[in-house]
Amino acid sequence: MKITVNGNGLEIQDEVKHIKGLIDFLELEDKPLIIEHNQQILQKEEHEKAVLENGDKVEIVHFVGGG
Amino acid sequence: METNRYHRQILFAPIGEAGQEKLIRSHVLIVGAGALGSSSAEALTRAGVGQLTIIDRDYVEESNLQRQQLFSEADMKQKMPKAVAAKQRLSEVNSHVKIDAIVGDAEIDILREIVPETDLIIDATDNFETRLLLNDIAQKYQKPWIYGAVVASYGVTFTVLPDKTPCLQCLQEYIPANGATCDSVGIIQPVVQKVVSQQITEALKLLTGNEAALSGKLISFDLWKNEHTEMEAEALRKPDCPSCSSKRSYPNLAYDSRLKTAVLCGRNTVQLRPQRKQTDLDEVAKELKKNKQIKLFENPYLLSFEVDSFRIVLFQDGRTLVHGTMDSIEAKNIYHRYLG
Known part of the structure; x- marks a missing residue:
């Protein structure tokens, strides 16, 4: 299926079923992430319940410290 | 007002004469004079804010010159404190500020x-300890502050408005654990300019009475990966936040008076901040000169010396940087050995 992540199109395998799967697929599991799924900010415990569908929009933000 | 100097900015309708007058009466605090701080300070100085206060704890080094736009090779050779070097350059740019x-x-x-x-x-700091302190003090005195941070080709920024947006403490669970912010992955200069563009545009809106034009969003981007994200942050507000809710207690303003140590981001350096404040650098230099092994450098703001594989820099306010280690205990040992 095709989704949009941070404004760019991304083709993902069917094994990636939910937001948690997407985080693992993108190898971002070590970072504390703020995730918006179709304009809805998710709590961490919702990552496994948020099922991905074709055309979904996902925004991922993480904080950094450098200045 | 020197109307010609700010003519193009005044022509910009949302600012106009009235906005420029407001800018000239404004006082902005910039915390940090590294990459973000240099760029922000230059932008605000050129824009004509009335007063700028710049706080920085560091001095200019060679590896700063790639992105910290206010500093020169001369500043680096003289180990100028960044705040002082910044002031010199900014005064040349606009003597009215x-x-x-x-x-x-x-x-x-x-x-x-x-x-x-x-x-x-x-905010032009490089650490979350200071940002959380800024967050609470800004809440306490009801001042807006603009978070900005960069690493590699990635930047993130958010404008915190007292009583109107979530604060940094609300977002505490998303702050990376100690050290993770200091990935030694480098940085490219354009990402600094992009974060500062966001921060200073927000600043101009606030200072010229254009609050309605503020973004209100948590903005992040990766210039190399061509990514741009904007997120409505309101959902991240914590109704029981200890810094911005009605039950506020400002946890980040609690005092801690011990010898404080901080490992500086990706620098192989530990900072030590002792209780005692002013230090007579000449006295310390006199003592150190008795040891012929020690190579000493002095300017009016700091003294620097090398021993073994370490370089130690002592400032007038008593702060000391120990370069060549990321181990706080080792740094304390060196400090006590040479500086008592």
Whole structure:
């Protein structure tokens, strides 16, 4: 299926079923992430319940410290 | 007002004459004079804010010159404190702006004096300890502050407005654990400019009475990966936040008076901040000169010397940087051996 992540199109395998799967697929599991799924900010415990569908929009933000 | 100087900015309708007058009457605090701080300070100086206060604890080194736009090779050779070098350059750019340079840590006592006098705080720090302190002091005195941070080709920014947006403490669970912010992955200069563009545009809106034009969003981007994200942050507000809710207690303003150590981001350096404040650098230099092994450098703001594989830099306010280690205990040992 095709989704949009941070404004760019991304083709993902069917094994990636939910937001948690997407985080693992993108190898971002070590970072504390703020995730918006179709304009809805998710709590961490919702990552496994948020099922991905074709055309979904996902925004991922993480904080950094450098200045 | 020198109308010609700010002519193009005044022509920009949302600012106009009235906005420029407001800018000239504004006082902005910039915390940090590294990459973000240099760029922000230059932008605000050129725009014609009335007064700028710049706090920075560091001095200019060669590896800063790639992105810290206010500094020159001469500043690097003279190991100039960044706040002082910034003030010199900014005064050449616009002599009408009153610039206060503070060489030191942005710690509670200093902030308590300055923040009530300012209209806005720009975050240009490199660590979350200071940002959380800024967050609470800004909440306490009801001042807006603009978070900005960069690493590699990635940047993130958010404008915190008292009582109107979530604060940094609300977002605490998303702050990376100690050290993770210092990935040694480098940085490219354009990402600094992009974060500062966002921060300063927000600053201009706030200072010229254009609050309605503020973004209100958490903005992040990766210039190399061509990514741009904007997120409505309201959902992240914590109704029981200890810094911005009605039950506030400002946890980040609690005092801690021990010898404080901080490992500096990706620098192989530990900072030590002792209780005692002013230090007579000449006295210390006299003592150190007795040891013929020690190679000493002095300017009016700091002294620097090398021993074994370490370089130690002592500032007038007593702060000491130990370069060549990331181990706080080792740094303390060296400090006590040479500086008592």
